[in-house]
Amino acid sequence: MNLLRKRWLLWLVCALLTNGVIFLVLWSYRSPAGDQPTVSPWTETPFWRSDCPLESLWNREKRQLAEAQTLEEEEEEECRPDTQLSTTFTDFQQLPQPMQDFLTYRHCRAYPLVLEPPPGWCSGRPLLLLAIKSRAQSFARRQAIRQTWGRLAQGRAWDGGLNETPDSGLGEARGPAQARGLGQARGLGQSRGPGQSRGLGQARGPAQAEGLGQARGLGQARGRGQAQGLGQARGRGQARGLGQARGLGQAQGLGQARDPGQVQGPGQARGPGQAKGLVRLIFLLGLPEGPGSLTTLLGCESRQYGDLLQWAFRDTFLNLTLKEVLFQRWLSSRCPFSRSFVFKGDDDVLVNTAGLLRLVRSLRSNQNRQLFLGDTILGARPSRNPALKYYVPGAFYRGPYYPPYAGGAGVLYSAGLAPWLARAARRLPLFPIDDVYTGMCLRQLGLLPVHHPGFRSFGSNVTHRRDPCAARHLLMVHTPRPRDMLHLWGLLHKPNVTCD
Structure with missing residues (x-):
């Protein structure tokens, strides 16, 4: 009885070893991609699957x-779908x-x-x-x-800090057809009172700017002064002609401006x-x-x-x-x-x-x-x-x-x-x-x-x-x-x- 049991156990061990060898052989013939080391996906090359059937x-x-x-030169011609x-x-x-x-x-x-x-x-x-x-x-x-x-x-001047120059408020005039008094911001040739802002022909409350629509016409202005032609306006600082403005510091000419205590370049206009x-x-x-x-x-x-x-x-x-x-x-x-x-x-x-x-x-x-x-x-x-x-x-x-x-x-x-x-x-x-x-x-x-x-x-x-x-x-x-x-x-x- 003991001899039969020993033979049975020996047969079982041999069967297990045989199965193990077969498994290892099959594992060695699996897809080569499985043998690659596990790496972060963004370090693999390429990131697209060019081997996909x-x-x-x-x-x-x-x-x-x-x-x-070689690559053909791209020409500006009508492109067909x-x-x-x-x-x-x-x-x-x-x-x-x-x-x-x-x-x-x-x-x-x-x-x-x-x-x-x-x-x-x-x-x-x-x-x-x-x-x-x-x-x-x-x-x-x-x-x-x-x-x-x-x-x-x-x-604008930059002093190297968080902001622009200390007196870089919204009170400036610069560029053609722009005139800005104290806190005024304008769109195309428009002017409002202090603190008001407009887009293309728009008018809204303080510091607001909106999209296209609700236009009063290019060059129209409302404020303490009256509109006088394209881009002309009279606010606290009078603006006369195309883009000429007088703020607290006077500014004259096309796009020339002076803020209180600040000059943008020696008599130069920036348009x-x-x-x-x-x-x-x-x-x-x-x-x-x-x-x-x-x-x-x-x-x-x-x-x-x-x-x-x-x-x-x-x-x-x-x-x-x-x-x-x-x-x-x-x-x-x-x-x-x-x-x-x-x-x-x-x-x-x-x-x-x-x-x-x-x-x-x-x-x-x-x-x-x-x-x-x-x-x-x-x-x-x-x-x-x-x-x-x-x-x-x-x-x-x-x-x-x-x-x-x-x-x-x-x-x-x-x-x-x-x-x-x-x-x-x-x-x-x-x-x-x-x-x-x-x-x-x-x-x-x-x-x-x-x-x-x-x-x-x-x-x-x-x-x-x-x-x-x-x-x-x-x-x-x-x-x-x-x-x-x-x-x-x-x-x-x-x-x-x-x-x-």
Whole structure:
């Protein structure tokens, strides 16, 4: 009995060993991908799945561009739609209409310029370029920026601190057809009483600026004085002629101004096209959607401020990537500011311009060439839900995640990167999310965005928009409405505000 039990146990051990050997052999022939070490997804190369048997449209075009020996020059001619997609792209008719439009014209990259800053805009050696993504109908947002954190681009002096010069209130006059008394802010040739503000022909309460509509006509004015022709007004400081103004300190001539105790340059006028020192401001536009045309109004705005850059493509959310590519190309060819820095952001954010200037001045020279700062996002995955804003169909892009990228609400980078980003974009098909596409271009160059806590693409809340102490340590705060921007700017510049 004992001998039989020993034989049975020996047989059982041999069977187990045999099964173990078979298992090890089978395990050694599993997929090679399983033998790769576990690493963070954003460090793998490539971030798209080129080995997928069903290659998606973007992945296939990316491979073709990578394999191409030479690339054709892009010409500004009428771009024809890709009509074959309706039969070759899976469930094309079921896609949301904006995605259908993007895919149909995804290969179009060359569009003519409609509006451009005057030639003198690119002169000099500015330290910071503010490039703001805007839409044609968003005049109120652009005007709010000009009256708040974009004022340094209008020739304001900077003392190196948090704000501009100590007497940099809203009581100034500058640029053609602008006249500002104590706290007055105007649109195109308009004037109101103290503390009032107007957009294009608009009038509202103190410090308010609104969109297009409710117009009293270009050049009309109401205040303590009466309107007298285009841009003429009489407020506390009398304004006479086109853009001539007299505040508490008298100012005469086209765009010449003196605030109390301050002179903007030795008798020089700063109008559109003239060099403006440390900071330049420019708004990036496409063509408005829907019926009607804003061509005349935009032309007036461009002549007055000289800060609009517009191309002849439809300005939609999915075309923000196209706007990014066209801007990098324009900056590289027209304004090669190799030693400058670019802040590129949305028109619904309030920016600490003085803080950005201090930041870029503190950088060492070896940090300047490849600098790209922002609110870095790692390991983000494509959204496959058609109801969401950032939806990307699997038939277009097949990949488990995106490369590291910085949120598009606001980023800071060296202007010397612009030609490199433009060159990398030529080897990458357009992608419907602009900040993800910029991350792809950086990855193409072997670079990564650097996270900075001062940039908040998604983290700024109502507290930051209402509490100046909470917002003061940030470089960028989201302000959904123009009046939110004006309100927070007023709080940040209130005298005698102390923070713990």
